[in-house]
Amino acid sequence: MKRLLFVVFLLLIHPHVKAQQFFTIGGVVKDATGKPLALATVFIDGSKRITATNDKGEFRFRDVEPGTYQLVVNMVGFYSVKQTVNVQNQHIVLNLSLKEKEETLKEVVISFDPRRAGYMALFIKNFLGTTENAAGCEILNTEILKFKENKKDNALEATSDDFLIIMNQKLGYKIKYLLRKFSYNRMSTVASYDGELIFENIEGSDQEESEWIENRKNAYKGSLMQYMRALFQGKTVDLNFITYQVSGTQTKLVDVNSFVKLIDSNFISLAFKNSLYIRYDSSATQVYQQGTHQFTSKMGNDGTLLRLYLKRATIDKKGSYVDFRSFLVKGYWGGKRIGDQLPFEYQE
Incomplete structure (x- = not known):
């Protein structure tokens, strides 16, 4: 009782x-x-x-x-x-x-292709990235990558039939990436890739584990994942994000929470016009205290342009959006590659 x-x-x-x-x-x-x-x-x-x-x-x-x-x-x-x-x-x-694949004879490489080394360097730069975390990555089975020159689009393309095995010694992860398609346009220098990945923790010494914890924290700070989670929690400013709405060549400081609607305890929707320009800055609270109608024309390399591709985006509390087509991302977040990714189970 x-x-x-x-x-x-x-x-x-x-x-x-x-x-x-x-x-x-x-x-x-x-x-x-x-x-x-x-x-x-x-x-x-x-x-x-x-x-x-x-x-x-x-x-x-x-x-x-x-x-x-x-x-x-x-x-x-x-x-x-x-x-x-x-x-x-x-x-x-x-x-x-x-669906079963049609049986085809595997291609046998009988001579060294002098172009492959160049292809590989281009692929690694645009797939893993150029950050310190990316520099700590190694693809263990590069031999499964198949390269092709698309002369019509002046692009280098790559695919693989099996998982790429990537060791990220900076963040302490073994990554298996199922690459569907990679493309690098030589004219625009724009790279895109599509695929799915799975993470596995690497076992290391106590010192390595401590370094991985710190590196993961740094990779998470200011990331797209953190911003989406902050949106869900209504804490973008508290977590040092400054959000502007782009109008022509100028940007207007906005309260991004005004663009958010609660669907239920697990989902929110986000809808806005034009584009958002987002920066991660420790002075975020101070900037907002100065007034919500401040305009600026300054947009640096440390910011991200976020535009809705669909009418609205539905976001869950782990920072994932329902439709992968929800956003077009350019700038700082757009430059982040596999070398800086964290599993969605990550928590600070």
């Missing part, structure tokens, strides 16, 4: 306390004929969550928080499949089908 009264008392003094909800993402993977596929790799893009299907083609991820996830299935001899999964208030059950 005393225990019951104590529980009731807690509920009365904390009426808004709600137990964290967790759900399951599971399902079956089959081939085009409906035959279950065993040992197919299933993972959640950008996370540490990875598993394999059993003899019945079944897989399951337990303890999944509400949010948006990209589920990826990959198996040798089949085309990989990616599906957006929106977890809200119930378990998710998926039926996924893989």
